[in-house]
Amino acid sequence: MTDSTDTPRTPHSPAAAQPAAPAEHTAPPVSEELRAHFAPLLRDSLVERCRMELLTLDAGGGTASMPVAGNTQPAGLLHGGATIALAETIASFAAILQAREVHGEGAQAVGTAVSALHHRSARAGTVLATCSPRHLGRQVASYLVDVHDEAGALLSTITVSTQLLPPR
Template sequence: MTDTPLPPDPASRSAQHPAAPPISDELREHFAPLLRGTLLERCGIELLTLGPHGGTASMPVAGNTQPAGLLHGGATIALAESIASFAAIVRAREVHGEGAQAVGTSVSALHHRSARSGTVVATCSARHLGRQVASYLVDIHDEAGTLMSTVTVSTQLLPPR
């Protein structure tokens, strides 16, 4: 497996995900109160692009390290599960309508290397989009485009209650 660099800016990254448009100001305002006090807020995770087929999110390394000064594997997994879960929510609403939700059922991570500083970006791509299950592959790269981790995330799509 080779390290594939990502384009340097979020606008370029969204070109890799034609189904994942940049997060609109309206959507950011909608999510803001829901994210207050959550792990996403504590980790500094920012959604960049989002659609039912995937999206991108970023997270600073600072504040998300283990005692050795390296990016914490758990923080990396939280970043991957977050972008996959948001994509799954969009998919659930596409299939089941407004108010549908998605919950994670499985996460598996392979860490190739770690970072000590900067920002990492998760790029999420759908692998299966069913009516009840959606699964995603998430690659996490550092600012230089070096592949840091590969994470698979499966979700259950829930109709509104």
């Protein structure tokens, strides 16, 4: 697409309309207490097999990383399913904390919907998922997760919705 001067529009040119970026959410680093609490739940899980690491976390989101190596599809690219699993993991952990804020200790969260748009892929390195809230309610929490490569290129945009469950 070009404008009247036949100058190509790029995502960074002022001629291309850009949506307003959401406010950045900065979650604290994952505490040793929280790591110890979640450790038994992660043994023999997809999180462990994909070598995902929770970096920052609170009810409003957080960050998690995952190596590309070992998480590729046959063509040698980062597997889209692994990317979605990383996004769902960070959003689900944030949702658990949201559930506990509104329903108390022992509350849980379960995923109800995931939607992914893959923009590009990665062949090596580590990817970073950054999760930010879209809705934090008493029954539902939804998050937007952007996954970037080490150079900062946006790989995927994923929305995750969860239902917040009181303790049983």
